[in-house]
Amino acid sequence: MQQAAKSISRKKQIELKATELFWQKGYTASSMRDLANLLGIEAASIYSHIKSKEEILQTVCFRMANEFFDAIDEIKKNSYDTEEENLKKSILAHLSVITKDKKASSVFFNEWRHLSEPHLTRFTNMRKTYEQWFNSILERGVKNGEFKLMNTKLSVMSILSALNWSYRWYDPQGKYDTEEVAENFSHILLNGLKS
Amino acid sequence: MQQAAKSISRKKQIELKATELFWQKGYTASSMRDLANLLGIEAASIYSHIKSKEEILQTVCFRMANEFFDAIDEIKKNSYDTEEENLKKSILAHLSVITKDKKASSVFFNEWRHLSEPHLTRFTNMRKTYEQWFNSILERGVKNGEFKLMNTKLSVMSILSALNWSYRWYDPQGKYDTEEVAENFSHILLNGLKS
DNA sequence: CCTACCGATCGGTAGG
DNA sequence: CCTACCGATCGGTAGG
Numbered sequence: 001m002q003q004a005a006k007s008i009s010r011k012k013q014i015e016l017k018a019t020e021l022f023w024q025k026g027y028t029a030s031s032m033r034d035l036a037n038l039l040g041i042e043a044a045s046i047y048s049h050i051k052s053k054e055e056i057l058q059t060v061c062f063r064m065a066n067e068f069f070d071a072i073d074e075i076k077k078n079s080y081d082t083e084e085e086n087l088k089k090s091i092l093a094h095l096s097v098i099t100k101d102k103k104a105s106s107v108f109f110n111e112w113r114h115l116s117e118p119h120l121t122r123f124t125n126m127r128k129t130y131e132q133w134f135n136s137i138l139e140r141g142v143k144n145g146e147f148k149l150m151n152t153k154l155s156v157m158s159i160l161s162a163l164n165w166s167y168r169w170y171d172p173q174g175k176y177d178t179e180e181v182a183e184n185f186s187h188i189l190l191n192g193l194k195s
Numbered sequence: 196m197q198q199a200a201k202s203i204s205r206k207k208q209i210e211l212k213a214t215e216l217f218w219q220k221g222y223t224a225s226s227m228r229d230l231a232n233l234l235g236i237e238a239a240s241i242y243s244h245i246k247s248k249e250e251i252l253q254t255v256c257f258r259m260a261n262e263f264f265d266a267i268d269e270i271k272k273n274s275y276d277t278e279e280e281n282l283k284k285s286i287l288a289h290l291s292v293i294t295k296d297k298k299a300s301s302v303f304f305n306e307w308r309h310l311s312e313p314h315l316t317r318f319t320n321m322r323k324t325y326e327q328w329f330n331s332i333l334e335r336g337v338k339n340g341e342f343k344l345m346n347t348k349l350s351v352m353s354i355l356s357a358l359n360w361s362y363r364w365y366d367p368q369g370k371y372d373t374e375e376v377a378e379n380f381s382h383i384l385l386n387g388l389k390s
Numbered sequence: 391c392c393t394a395c396c397g398a399t400c401g402g403t404a405g406g
Numbered sequence: 407c408c409t410a411c412c413g414a415t416c417g418g419t420a421g422g
Contacts, residue, residue: 008275026222026308027221028220028221028223028224029223029309030318030399030400031401033399033400033401041408042407042408042409043401044333044407044408044410045407047401047402047403048407052401052402053401057374068395110305113221114221125310150379150382151375154371154376154379154380155379155383157288157357157360157361157364158380158384161356161358161360161361162352162355162356162357162360164360165356165357166352166356167356169352176251176346176349180233181349183345184349184350184353185349185353187345187387188350188383188384188387188388189353189383189387190387190388191386191389191390192382192383192387192388193383194386195386225415226415226417227416228415228417235394237391238393238418239392239395239418240391240392242417242419243391244420248418344400346406363415
């Protein structure tokens, strides 16, 4: 038991240090020897805990993907009265996942393309499915008169673009907490979508 | 003369193929042998035309940086009556640079961190300077009553985030031309910034 | 632009 | 978790 607990903890430790490394140098530029150095062990020893370098990337990418899904599942279940409310909550949920772990988000957004098949296809499909939720909010909002859009797809992209870029500049130690940033994004975007 | 012209053309060819490669696999995952294969020559032969792999990256990153600067310099010179107009023109200018060469934009946005010093510092300084232009538009717009912002810095980030993400999804062969996309972005963002 | 190579480093394995 | 290694591949050079 003691051993099992230790082993799990070490595996998580590897994931965390690897996330930091991938964030800093990128996946392919990060070597297992770099990672071993950060952990204070030999490169070969890492393979007692994981099968391959890519396994770490898979873990990070799909953990983040699941966190995004979990965050909007809450909103889907509640189903608010207005699409404006659904969108506001979704913006906050999405942004919260990013700001909670910027480094993992960076790996999620930038390093996923180094996944091999079939993981790569599974990953891109998950992202398409996820985007669909934002699409459906806007479509319902247009239908019921809440939103006036030049183009639904471009509007979805505006929203997600603005949100996704935040891992690059958001400072968790800075002046603004996630709620304030979400509020500001919602304000700008919703005013734009409504008229 | 003939030889000089040929040499320049070959160098540009290397840059173009490398851009494609870096876009597809990322800078560090792209090998000079990959690049040589695309060019139909041996890896060693590339070094007749360039000094190092990083030199190619530098060329692409700074060429794009200059294109962004050139695009807004036009606007700075003209200085339109309203900040709304300045912002609209800047949005179109910025977006045009991206959509004109998505692959080079992708390298510009993602691979710049593999630049070595002093290039890295020079690059990040250029980006800060560039962002400053958008900042100044919003600040003047707030001062003269055109814009009402919760927060200037966050608003700049909203704009640039939305625009910068476009290299990932914009399809030059698709339904929308750059002007339409810029129009849609301007519409959403400006309505949000004005109220 | 090629052949022939260099030293370094890569991800990963064997065996303990 | 270590030592000792593997074959492969890396960016780049010498010399033509």
